[in-house]
Each structure stands twice: as structure tokens, then as C-alpha cells.
Amino acid sequence: MMLLEHHAKGLLEGRAIPVPAGILATSADSSAPFLPAIVKAQVPTGGRGKSGGIVKVESNVELQEALRRLLSMQIKGHDVRAVRLEQPVEFLAESYISFAVHADSGCVLVMIAPQGGIDIEDPRMRGQIITRLADPSLIAVQSMIEEILVELPNSGRVQLCEAAHALAKCFFDYEALLLEINPVFILGDGRWAAGDVKFVIDENALPRQPAISAIIESNKTFYPEAALKLDQGFDFVVLDRAGDIGLVTTGAGLSMQLVDELTERGHRPYNFCDIRTGGFKGDPSRLVQVFRWIADGPAIRSVLMNFFAGMTDLGELAILLIAALEQVPELKRVPITARLIGNGLDEARAVIAAAGNPLAIETDLERAMDRATRNLEVAR
């Protein structure tokens, strides 16, 4: 998961990495403690500059104008909910440094270029980046940095060296998947500063990364999916606010495949969900939560559940399903199809029948999809 630039810079500042002064603003009438200022849209994706999400303002009038525009725009599907107001920096040169986990090789990809700036994606720019794979240890990455720096021109080398070593330490300490600084500002007085930061974190490492967990916990509106996983241990993502079919499913791959197949059939799934039945532990509250979120969908007209139970007992699951449904009566007006397969199917049937069959059971997934999508037609 990518941190917003503002939060990433806060983390780096805490580790004595120099960053330009800046504050977070979320409302269109915010004022800047300094002018001129750079107004930077805070979204977890690259290419903000090219999308018009970064502007320089000289006056309060320009600032208000920029805030109004940026705070109502979307960049690559992400709503801009906040901007960072940053003090412009006078620099001699812009460079580039990044460290990334390279999944294929199990190594760390070290990339350094004396010339940075926005267009590092440009193939002509790419040729100027020195790229090396290092073994996944701080010491191996440090010696790789030394090797690379020898190949660079003298100007700015001292600052790049200091920057690369300090950032490599952060990469390992925070267990980052990607830490990219573009540009690294090379300043006139022998110092340097991190101009922009892309910081991708490993959610699996959060239990032992208190500083990052704290950022997510105190900024749940910016990181709703990660906060959910951190708090509750499962995944739920609204894919299409106007979607008409809600999904209560388990398993990331099969849930993703279901979204694909329904979309391919011409339907609009409302959400992705990997509810993880293993985490229920006899308590329906996770189901209640998911049912409420689905009931919130303004266009929901059919619900499809899919439980391929490896370890879960379907009889016990059915008891929880019924209990949860009792607590979310608004979902009862929607036809629910439950595909159940695994141990305890007969008990599940009995439990659901005893409750007056609030959900229709199918054992075959194709048939369950047919039924759930047929329910859409009927509801229309």
C-alpha cells in the first residue's frame, strides 16, 4: 500500500531526512503559512504532476483557486481529499534515488540517477538511471550504493551519497517495498532534500511497525482498506457505487474471479470481499458489518454469497449467517443466493430452512451466479 506523500515525508522527517517545510490542507479555505507555495494533491499514485495535480501559487487568490480545483478532482480514480502545501526549494540540481523489493529475484533493486525530475518514466531518462540488484541486506545495499556512486559525476556526489545511505537505512527499518525519492534536490549549500516521495509499505509488517500503524490508525479516511484490515483482519472494497450485486465471499483469488466473471456477463458487482471465515470464531459481527456495508449500496438488488469451506463447518457458518441477517433487516428485502460447499452442508440446509429460508442455497457456483443475476432481472 502506498502512503500519501505528506505522511511519507512525516515518517522520513522523523528519521532526520531533510524535506521541504509543508502542511496538510483538506478544506478549500485553508491558508498557507508561506507564499509562494506548491500545492500538491495527495493521492496514492504516481503521475500527479502530469494529471495537473501539482501547481505553484504566488498569492492567496491563486491558492484559493488551486485548492478549489484540486480538492474536487480525481487522479487515476482516486478522489483528492487533501493537498500538501509545500515551501518551494531553491536547488542546483535534481537527482533520483530508489530502493525496491524485486520480487522475481528476491533482491533489492537499487536505482540512482544524477538527473531526476518528473519524467523518470521517459525511456530516454530511464537510460540514465544506474540500476543494480543487491542482496536483501542493508550491508549489501550499502556497498552497492558505493559501487554506483563511483560511476557518477563529481557534482552533487557527496549529497547523493549521504542521501542514498540515509534512505537505504529507512528502506530496511520501515520494511518498505518501494522507497523512491524523485527528485532529490541537490542544494547550493552542500545539503540535500527529498522533493517527492513514493513510499509503498508492507501491510504484513504493520504489527512491528508502530510508526506506520499509527499513521493508518489516525488517518482512516485516507486508508480505509488498510485500516479495515488492521482493525478487523479482512478485505472489503467498494468497486462500483452504482453496482447492483453485492458479494459476500471468501478467498482473495476466487472472490476476484467472481467479480471478473460477473463483469464479463455484463453485470456490475458492487464490491470485492475476502471475509475470511477462519476469523469468525463463532461471532457473527464481521458478517453483520459486511451486510451493513452492502445494504448501504444504493442500487443493490441481489446478493451472492460464496463459501467454499475447506476448514469451516457449514452448519456453524449457517447459524452465523442467520444471526447476522437478523441484525441487518434492511438486507432481507434483497434476494440472497448462497453457494455453499464443504463439510456440514446438510446441517446448513436444516438451519436455513428452520429460519424460513431467507437465503437460497446452491451448491454449484455457475448455478448460483445464474440465480443471483436472474434475481436482478426480476427486481428490475
Added chain:
Amino acid sequence: MISDLVAPGMPVLVQGLTGRAGRAQSAQMRRYGTNIVAGVSPRAEGDVDGIAIYRTCAEAVGATGAQASVIIVPPLSVLDSIRDAAASGIRLIVAITEGMPIHDALKARVLVRQSGAIWIGASTPGLAIPGKIKLGFLPSVSLAPGSLGVMSKSGTLSYEVCHRLVSRGLGQSLWVGVGGDPVKGTRFADLLPFFHDDPETEALVVVGEIGGNEEEELAARIREAGFRKPVFALLAGKTAREGVTMGHAGALIQDTSGTIESKEAALRAAGAHVFSRIEELAAAVARSVASPAKPALRVG
């Protein structure tokens, strides 16, 4: 050959056998016929359900000759368990725990490489030779002896795929879940040699998904190795939105490859049949491969 990876009757130890999940999973594996000879837990001694518990893998291997390990410990302890197993001479390590930190997985790769062991996982439902041995928790309803070699990233999706194939009379020679983590012990391409000359394996079923480039790597290996058995692949995640992780962490790190289009093109170029719907894949495999019940034309 499959036997280079795993063999029926091989002595297996379970790290974390004394935990709630470890105990339950071990009982299931034994019921399936897996020869569990020892448990490892740093705190416990004595035995659990008649299985002796040792403090380290080295002690367990010394006493029982265990060759494989199944790791069922909390996510932040998986690295230590892999270190323990690798140092003891265990040759097959299956880590079924979900949520191992990625920097730990990087370190674990280095460790197992140095020891010469094979590490499957983490976040894997495991592997099985149906009817013979199960390391992990692949569901019995999806397992049947047969001639399909199966490799999968997602657990649940592969359960569904194999369940549909089994209901058509098509079982597996060996099924290995590599797990949905981006950094892992064994990748699709690493498994190809076990199926290549294996007489039991007639065709390969690959259950892949968006993110990473294991499918592309597998396609390249199929071409290089001259793998001639038919390959059927399902790719999940066509509708996944950029920047949104859907359960598996695989999609976000490298942005150069990993799209469905890139995977599909690579696999097709290697002669594989690629599908986006489970039912279509199952039907195509059934048309191509002889089922044990009803001998048909042999392909490949």
C-alpha cells in the same frame, strides 16, 4: 519427476504442532495418510496426540529422520521457523501461515538457498499427491488421483477449479499451491521440472492471477525447456483496479509487467490455452485429457 519434490510416506514434522491450528491441521493431514513423525515447539515437550514434540528441528530430525516440514506458526515467527528447518537438513519446507512480512520472505529465500532446501509458501494451502500425501490443507473435496499437474497462486480459486475438474472425473498427479505473496520460496517456473518427465502427468493446469510476473516467467521456461504437455491457464483479476490490492499483495510492487494482457500474451505464445472463465477451462481440459473413468484420445 514428482518424487524429486515429495513422495508418499515421507517422514514429516510440523513446526507449531502444539498450537490450536497446528493440532487441527496435523490431525487432518494424518487422516489423509501423511506420515507425521514429529512436532516442533520451543516451549513444549512430551507429545500431542501421540506425536513426540521436540524443541528444535535438528532434534526432531535426529530422532525421527524427518525430511519435510509443515510450518503452522504466527506470521512474525515464520522466518525463525524456516531458519530452524533449513539448518536441520530438512529438504522440503511448506509454510502455510498467511501474513509473513515481505522483508522476512527476502531473508528466508537467502537461507533456504544456502541450505539447498525447497521452500513452498508462505501463504500457501500446501501441496498434495491425492490419495497419498497432503502437506497443508488442500480440501479433500477438490482432490482426486489423476493425471493433471496443478500449480496455483490463490487457494480458494484453485479449490473451485479442481473441484470442477474432479466432478468431471479429472484428478491430479500433484497439486502445488505457491501462495499469493509477491516474494515466495517457489515460483511457478520452479515447479516445471517436477512435471516435465513425470509419467503420471498428462497436462498442466495453471491457476494464475494479476500481479507479479510468475506467469510470464513460466511461459518463458515452457519454451526454453521444450515442455510439450498441454498447458491450461486461468487468469484472475481482469477487472482489478490499479492501486487497489484485492486480498493478495502481489499486484502492487512491480509495474512493468503483471497485467492480465501481458500474462495472456506470454502464455499463448508458449502454446498454452488461456481462459478467463472457470467453466470454459474445465470444459477444455475435459475435452483434451483422458479421464480415468472414460479413456479418450491422448493429447500431447
